[in-house]
Amino acid sequence: MTEAFLSIRDVHKSFGSARAVTGVTLDIHENEFFALLGASGSGKTTLLRILAGFETPGCGDVRLEGVSILGQPPNQRPVNLMFQSYALFPHMTVAQNVAYGLQMDRLPKAQIKARVHEILQVIQLDHLDRRKPDQLSGGQRQRVALARALVKRPKVLLLDEPLGALDKKLRSEMQLELKRLQAEFGITFVVVTHDQEEALVMADRIAIMKDGGLLQVGTPHEIYERPATRFAADFIGVMNFLPVTSAGTGFAAADGSPVAAGHGLTQTGRAVAAIRPERLQIGSAGENRLTGRISAIAYHGLDLQLHVTTTLSDTDLIIRMTADVADTQAPAIGQPITISWSAKDTHIFPI
Amino acid sequence: MVERNTFRLMLLILGVIFAFLYIPISVLVGLSFNEGGLPTAWTGFSFKWYGALLDSDDILKAAGNTLLVALVSTLVSTLLGTLLAVGVEIRRRNGKWLETLIFAPMIIPDIVLAIALLSFFSLLSVKMGLHTIIVSHVVFNLAFVCAVVRARLKSFDWSIVEASADLGASTLTTLRRVVIPVLMPAIIAGALLAFTLSVDEFIIAFFTAGAGRSSITLPMQIYAMIRFGVTPEINALATIVMSISVVALALSQRLNKGGLPGQ
Numbered sequence: 067m068t069e070a071f072l073s074i075r076d077v078h079k080s081f082g083s084a085r086a087v088t089g090v091t092l093d094i095h096e097n098e099f100f101a102l103l104g105a106s107g108s109g110k111t112t113l114l115r116i117l118a119g120f121e122t123p124g125c126g127d128v129r130l131e132g133v134s135i136l137g138q139p140p141n142q143r144p145v146n147l148m149f150q151s152y153a154l155f156p157h158m159t160v161a162q163n164v165a166y167g168l169q170m171d172r173l174p175k176a177q178i179k180a181r182v183h184e185i186l187q188v189i190q191l192d193h194l195d196r197r198k199p200d201q202l203s204g205g206q207r208q209r210v211a212l213a214r215a216l217v218k219r220p221k222v223l224l225l226d227e228p229l230g231a232l233d234k235k236l237r238s239e240m241q242l243e244l245k246r247l248q249a250e251f252g253i254t255f256v257v258v259t260h261d262q263e264e265a266l267v268m269a270d271r272i273a274i275m276k277d278g279g280l281l282q283v284g285t286p287h288e289i290y291e292r293p294a295t296r297f298a299a300d301f302i303g304v305m306n307f308l309p310v311t312s313a314g315t316g317f318a319a320a321d322g323s324p325v326a327a328g329h330g331l332t333q334t335g336r337a338v339a340a341i342r343p344e345r346l347q348i349g350s351a352g353e354n355r356l357t358g359r360i361s362a363i364a365y366h367g368l369d370l371q372l373h374v375t376t377t378l379s380d381t382d383l384i385i386r387m388t389a390d391v392a393d394t395q396a397p398a399i400g401q402p403i404t405i406s407w408s409a410k411d412t413h414i415f416p417i
Numbered sequence: 418m419v420e421r422n423t424f425r426l427m428l429l430i431l432g433v434i435f436a437f438l439y440i441p442i443s444v445l446v447g448l449s450f451n452e453g454g455l456p457t458a459w460t461g462f463s464f465k466w467y468g469a470l471l472d473s474d475d476i477l478k479a480a481g482n483t484l485l486v487a488l489v490s491t492l493v494s495t496l497l498g499t500l501l502a503v504g505v506e507i508r509r510r511n512g513k514w515l516e517t518l519i520f521a522p523m524i525i526p527d528i529v530l531a532i533a534l535l536s537f538f539s540l541l542s543v544k545m546g547l548h549t550i551i552v553s554h555v556v557f558n559l560a561f562v563c564a565v566v567r568a569r570l571k572s573f574d575w576s577i578v579e580a581s582a583d584l585g586a587s588t589l590t591t592l593r594r595v596v597i598p599v600l601m602p603a604i605i606a607g608a609l610l611a612f613t614l615s616v617d618e619f620i621i622a623f624f625t626a627g628a629g630r631s632s633i634t635l636p637m638q639i640y641a642m643i644r645f646g647v648t649p650e651i652n653a654l655a656t657i658v659m660s661i662s663v664v665a666l667a668l669s670q671r672l673n674k675g676g677l678p679g680q
Contacts, residue, residue, distance in 0.1 A: 155580070
């Protein structure tokens with residue numbers, strides 16, 4: 067097998083006694099939109115800065131198209147970083163900011179001008195090319211930062227929390243915009259984010275990081291539907307956990323009733339069954355069922371989330387109910403409820 | 418109505434303090450335009466004492482020396498002070514130590530610094546003159562420039578330095594195209610402050626000028642003239658020196674957005 071486009075091999079990084087990255091091995095493909103997802107302190111930003119060249123790993127290697135880039139300082143790597151703070155040059159106009167990287171490449175003036183104009187049109191800021199960064203809105207600054215990194219047509223574009231400072235509505239617009247730009251330019255994107263929804267929407271593949279290591283790497287669908295660990299299951303989306311114990315060939319809930327599962331059947335002893343809210347249904351159609359009482363109703367517009375108290379778990383279970391179902395069933399707080407779900411949607415994890 | 422009276426009392430105290438500070442200066446400026454030249458009687462408005470300054474070779478020579486000392490020491494201390502401030506900020510290890518060392522010339526009494534420099538030059542058997550004044554002025558101006566630039570660096574966004582490197586710039590290019598332009602208001606403010614301090618510095622220049630009249634500066638010239646009594650020319654000269662200082666200081670403060678050195 068040939069080596070991956072961007073290959074990270076057993077990379078470690080410590081700051082004093084704090085271990086930021088602990089042995090990450092990861093392959094990123096050409097033209098891939100890759101997300102490093104993790105909570106703060108998970109080591110994702112350190113890994114990104116190693117790729118950019120601002121940190122040197124304690125050991126391990128980073129290879130781009132088969133060649134190690136660790137010996138190249140940041141200003142010589144064919145890699146660009148879009149900073150979380152945007153890091154726009156405050157004394158330069160939008161056009162000067164974008165042109166800076168091309169000037170460093172010593173391109174002819176006419177070509178620089180053409181490429182700056184072109185990219186500003188792509189991000190729809192060509193009418194603001196003479197503004198200074200402090201005369202722009204947050205969203206506009208974000209796009210200038212993106213254009214400045216993108217205009218150099220790097221082999222890999224690194225993005226550190228690119229949408230972190232934007233409001234919710236703008237963020238969801240920019241998620242699709244980033245995907246569109248990535249496809250249009252055909253550049254490999256590696257984005258760092260703590261927002262699991264953002265990672266699911268944008269990325270072709272996601273790596274979940276925790277405590278400096280990789281927890282799981284996969285497509286958004288794999289990560290969401292087949293979480294590898296309890297942490298991954300809990301970290302991505304909403305997940306219900308029901309304590310179970312192994313009983314004979316299967317599992318049983320706290321009251322002894324059987325719980326049929328589709329994944330993680332090799333667990334023994336005390337464990338938890340994990341089920342997504344949208345896989346739970348009202349009524350007794352699935353293999354597994356339990357009864358409880360509605361304790362709270364959270365209205366989200368798009369859907370309702372019913373919180374159900376049951377004797378089988380200390381925490382409430384959450385069920386998603388679409389708006390049309392809610393209209394006909396009219397759930398009320400205190401109402402008894404029967405829930406069921408299928409074995410294939412049930413994952414067993416160690417406790 | 419107690420509050421109102423308290424407020425009036427405060428205004429009165431403020432007025433007295435300002436009067437104490439500025440009446441002598443106003444008198445000096447006023448007398449420099451007094452035709453008669455006697456402090457006892459106003460005989461009419463005139464520029465004649467300013468004209469008299471231009472006729473005095475000693476004063477013109479001293480003014481030239483002062484300008485030379487101020488310009489060269491400002492240039493050198495601005496260059497070194499800026500690099501020093503940036504360097505200390507980057508290598509923050511032992512920062513407190515370095516900071517104390519750098520800012521010491523701001524705190525050490527001028528007379529101590531003057532004697533120290535005089536002893537130092539004598540020890541090295543350096544022939545003293547304008548060049549030793551310049552070196553001595555660089556010593557304390559360096560500290561002031563460094564303080565002003567460092568104040569600005571406190572709010573400096575270092576990610577733009579990384580961004581510059583990421584976009585392909587070498588360290589020198591980053592310094593030239595990003596760091597220095599962003600710091601420019603503080604650098605100019607520091608330079609203006611250094612210029613001001615150098616123009617009216619007396620003690621250190623007096624100690625390090627060496628023998629003879631060839632390297633006399635304006636403050637030294639004023640001191641020499643004043644031994645024969647305060648003449649109207651001195652009033653005019655002092656007014657000019659003060660105007661230069663006030664303008665430079667005001668510009669410096671404005672550029673630095675009101676931040677005082679060391680803050």
